[in-house]
Amino acid sequence: MNTDDRAPARWVPIALIATTVLAGAGYAWDLAGQGYSYAYYSAAAKTMGSGLQEFLFGTYDPVGVLTIDKPPLGVWPQVVSVWIFGLHGWAVLLPQVIAGVLAVPLLAFTVRRFTRSPKTGLLAAVILAVTPVTMVITRDNAPDPWLVLCLVAAAYALSRALTGNAETRWLVLAAALLGCGFLVKMGQALLVAPAFLAAYLVGTSLAWGKRLLNGAIAVVTVVVASLWWVVLVDLWPGAKPFVGGSADGSAWDLTVGYNGFGRISGQSAATGNEANPFYSTPGILRLFSESLAGQAAWLLPLALLGLVIFFVRPKAPRLVVAGWVLFGGWLVLAGLVLSFMTGVWLPYYTSMLVPAIAAVAAFTIAMLWRYHLAGNRWLLPSVIAISAAWVFLLIQRDTGWHGWLRFPVVALAVVGIVALLAGRRFAGPGLASGLAALLITPLTWSALAASGYWVGWATNPAAGPVSGQTEFLPPQERAEYAEYFAGRKSAEIKAKTGSLSAEYAAILKLAQSSTTDIQLAAEGGALRVAPFIIHSDLRVLAMGGFTTDDPAPSVDQLSGWVRDKRVRYVLTDSEKRARSDWVEAHCRLVPPADYFPDAEQKLYDCA
Structure with a gap:
């Protein structure tokens, strides 16, 4: 994973293709058995396909009284799929699969441009693909896979702006893609915008006057690309539906209220662990909690350790710094907001963190590998040991849920650490063994979710043990909810979503x-x-x-x-x-x- 590795080994492109194909197979496995998944969006996809105004506004009901409670871009691909194939459960899920599949190689290409290392890009793609929340949200028709794709595509466009010709045009495209993310899930997409701007400012080689001008152009582009729909809806001259989720029927109120500050500071539909079995306590440790850590945080300690190590080390090349600023800023900014927000909180919100965790974790492994080859024999084994201990702890929280995974995690980590310490001759196999120790459990959880051991609701997908999803429920209610969260029974229940009783x-x-x-x-x-x-x-x-x-x-x-x-x-x-x-x-x-x-x-x- 040498950062100067410009020419990929022959096996790297093949491995990336295999990763993408296997990820797609998991996302698409038994789509017809997923029912209508998030039936709210399935119904909206049908109504929105009935006319231009319905499509543009995101109208929910056939009478035309209300819209969905988000901008319509995340549902538009489902509408197109229903136009082509008719209204089927698999038809509304197919666009989600496409979005999930596209994000995998796109992240690899992005990381490769920042690091000049195809192997580092491949590792980031693998981490994204095997993370459990990525699997469950891509097999659901909530709009989040399109948010992830918009953000990853924006990162790719930024990497092109910093590494090739037509810098301003690629920067504008990155800004426009962030705006598209806003039209999927509003303010959630813009949490990462400061990281994009900072990465550009530190990564470009232009004079400061030109880079500030380009930065201003990017900011204006983000604003225009984000708010054109809001302005269009609110200034629409004729009859229009009430904007769902707003207090006064305006898209602006939806933007700053229900889907804006309301999501951060709390709102009527949000709080109370009695009403939400997926509740988690706001705070700096929220993403590490029992109800959330298994979704996306397997490599979060590794990524955070990498950020600390990188920013205290000697000066790095400009492009490398830009990559760390982009994905590290993405992780820190979005992670802090998601950790402390007191509004509506659902586990699959963590899916927007996965590309950043994957990229920073891959950066970290590449950096530590380079240090290891340069003679620092203890840093890489130590970080692998800490990361494997965290994975072990996550499994240990509920050993009834495939607790056997503890043993291969420990065995692979020990073999990897010993091999890394044994000398350069065994370093490559040692690194591979250490990475396997960190990835075998999230990969298993993802495979179980794809195979039918789905846990969570169709409206609230999650992976992993029931204990994590019922952490805040009173003891007498946990057994009742377990029926909906665990094993094949949960898959049977999901298959019936959207059906008529x-x-x-x-x-x-x-x-x-x-x-x-x-x-x-x-x-x-x-x-x-x-x-x-x-x-x-x-x-x-x-x-x-x-x-x-x-x-x-x-x-x-x-x-x-x-x-x-x-x-x-x-x-x-x-x-x-x-x-x-x-x-x-x-x-x-x-x-x-x-x-x-x-x-x-x-x-x-x-x-």
């Missing part, structure tokens, strides 16, 4: 007999309505949007629809809401015997 099928049949404009409106969140959208052309409305808190439709709007005979059936839930109270007071409760004798929900006829 017998009760929903009965409600659907009844609603389809109506000739009103809105055949069914439902409280309880957009996910509750998703099966109706997926399995029919019903004119259905998810009142309250994804969080159930959106003020759309208002009571006055709903009452006007009923007065004008535009809405027929309304499905309520157990929560007390002004809309539900109005429905109960003005509409007729449909006897369950009329549609489904064992009905557990209340259905009202407002005709």
Whole structure:
């Protein structure tokens, strides 16, 4: 992994192709068995494909009242896939697989440009591919794989700006790709923007006046590429849907509120470990906690040690420093925000850290390998020992979940350390053994997730032992949740996501007999309505949007629809809401015997 290794060994391109193919095989394994995965986005993909305005705004319901609670770019690939193949579970997941597969070699090419070492790029790609959260989020249709791809592509464009011709154009492309990331998950993408700017400023060879001018152009590009959709939606002259997740129906409020400061400082849908089995305590050690460490933190100590060692060492080449600043800044900035944020927190948010962890870990191994060959025989074995001890600790937290992995981790680490200390002749095999010790467990977890031992929910994918996902639940609830998180049972449950229950099928049949404009409106969140959208052309409305808190439709709007005979059936839930109270007071409760004798929900006829 010599940083002067410009010409790849013959096996490196072959190994990168193999890594990419195997990663794709894991991501795509049994896609048809994943149900409709995150049914919220599957339903949105169908509705957004029904017209230009629906596509542009990210409209969720066929009535056109509400949008999804994010910008639409992350769902657009799913819409295109549904246009081509029809609405199937595998069709909405296929774009995710494509995004995940593209990120693997793209990260390798990026790291290679910064280090001039194809082997270091290959190692970064391998780490990205085997990290468990990468596997589970790529097999889900939340937009995060596209966020990761946008960020990795932006890093690649930046590496081209610093290593070739057309520097300004490549820099502008990097900035535009960061803007695309914003249109996938808003502010989460811009957490890394300062690292990109700093890497460019330290990495370019231009005079300071020119580099500052280019930096200013990049900043403007990021702003324009990020906010064009916000401006378009808010200045749209005609009728438009209420922007889901916002307080006032504006895309700007969605940007700075629900998907902005609300995600960091807390919001109504966020907190309380009783409501969220994936909860983790905010703080500097959050990413190392039982509920999160197994998702992305296998090599986090290695990466952090590498950052410390690098920035106290003698001066490095300009391009190498830029690579460390880019990916190290990405890791530190995003990692700190994710560690301390008190808003909505889901384990798969850590997927945006994986490219940075992978790149910095690969940088670290390359750096320590160079030191080792130069005569420093203890630093590399020591770092491998510390990193292997961390992997051992993660397994030890729940030995009931493939605890046998402790033994190969220890054996491989010991063999690697002994070989590294034995002399230069055994250094190569020793390094390979040490890396195997660090990667065998995340690789196994990823393989288990791909093979059907999926843990987590379709709306909240995660990998690993049940204990980690139920850490904050009361003891009496842990056994109940374990059924959803562990083993083949969890795969069976996921395969049914987005399907119609017998009760929903009965409600659907009844609603389809109506000739009103809105055949069914439902409280309880957009996910509750998703099966109706997926399995029919019903004119259905998810009142309250994804969080159930959106003020759309208002009571006055709903009452006007009923007065004008535009809405027929309304499905309520157990929560007390002004809309539900109005429905109960003005509409007729449909006897369950009329549609489904064992009905557990209340259905009202407002005709």
